[in-house]
Amino acid sequence: MIQVEGLSKKFGGFTAVDNITFSVADKEIVGFLGPNGAGKTTTMRILTSFIAPSAGKATIAGFDVVRDSLEVRRRIGYLPESVPFYSEMRVKEYILFRAKLKGVPAKTRKTRTDEVLERCRVKDVEHKIISTLSKGYRQRVGLAEAIIHNPPILFLDEPTIGLDPHQIKQTRELIKELGQNHTIVLSTHILPEVEMLCNRVIIIHRGRIAAMDKLDNLIKEHRIKLEIKGPLSDIDNALRSIAGVKGISCATEEPWHNLTIEIADEKDQPAGSPANRDIREAIYHKIKDNGWMLREFRSEQSTLEEMFIKITTRE
């Protein structure tokens, strides 16, 4: 659906987007994750044909964003971060106006508008002037505008920013629903949102892609936490000898040691080690064989947040 090759954008001397390449398949929900200023909005603006790239190529549904700009714009819905609106228009009037511009046929326009207003839960304010609505409502109107012509691809730039928890929940549910029939590119820096909604994540940092993978693959770091009593150096040596143990850190509250054992990712394992071997068994055996006292043993998965911070502070 979306193919991006070597895309770059420079504003004067500043490189906002630096040679990024990725693709998005049909009906995927992809999260663009990145710190502020990473280049997410600029990339979205290029893909929605609002600005042109300085270098590289991007195609949406086979149409080039620069050469076939009109065709691209017919197939996309866009909710910009700032949720702009014409302050003097009323909600229904505005949606009808956008529907006309986007080529929704006259016959279905009214019914489609009502449908969309209903779906985005703004039907009860359809006669209000947009500037009098709260941010949450305005955002939902923006979302309604984006889907009015039923585009195959949606670009949502920070769709839940500034909303209250109730509205956030509703918006996310709506996005999840939409994901069943549309390809969605979601830009955000709210990590739980990505975990909740996206199949794939692209982490952008300083204009470059820092990581790109299916969500499950990205959060693969496991940790084992132990609260153990015994001679620290012996414990340390014993545990380090287990294949797959990447590192051990320790905090001691005499006489108990709180150990955090980092397990290597499957791809970091030395060749030949049984990939599916559960390290926890090996750890247990070591502890039992040495007779150390144990009062807590749990495994933890690193959160996306930790991965994100790790990746974006690497440089």
Add this chain to the structure above:
Amino acid sequence: MKNIFTLTRRELAAYFYSPLAYVIMVAFLIFCGYFFYSSLRWSSDATVLRYVLELIGFTSLIIAPMITMRLLAEEKKSGTLELLMTAPITETEVIVSKYIAALFFFTSLILPTAAYIILLVKWGNPDLGAIISGYVGLICLTGVFLSIGLFVSSLTSNQIVAVIITFILLLIGWVIGYAGEFFQNEMWKSVFKYVGFFDHFDSFRKGLIDSRDLFYCLSTIVFFLFLSSRVLESRRWR
């Protein structure tokens, strides 16, 4: 074509929703009324409307920048340009529709002056041909002003800057016609006279619809609309 209609409708609605529009209308009509009154005192022959129209022409020099200042500057400032240009419409459609809306709005401003014509017809014996050509001239001339205003609005996101620069440009256009007087050379004289606005307005007011003047107006309008469209397109590449 359909898009131009949709966009023009919205733009017109935006004009009439704004209180500024009504302030401009009232101020404009007050001035026009005064000009009509004082012209009648100066001359009570068939050419009275010629003077009125000249004065209305100067007034529209001041009003036109106010009409066009918000056209593109506001879209840029409020961010609505981002949504506008990501809809499947062309820059040309946007420019043309904004221009038509501005022209329509101006026409609605001068519509009430039909009252003067009615009064003249009732109480006097005016030269209707000259009146009609005078109004055609007024609309053409203001059409030129509006196209320049739209162009300037496309260059900035600040409405105040837009209105001031448009006004300065229009003043230059007015004065430049008289700059020809400084030259001895006949050719330069006529070049400057041609470039200036009001010389073209003159023949309209005298009852003469000269194709040269129409051509001047049309070509200037098309030129500035073309430039505006290009400026809008260029935004993408900056």
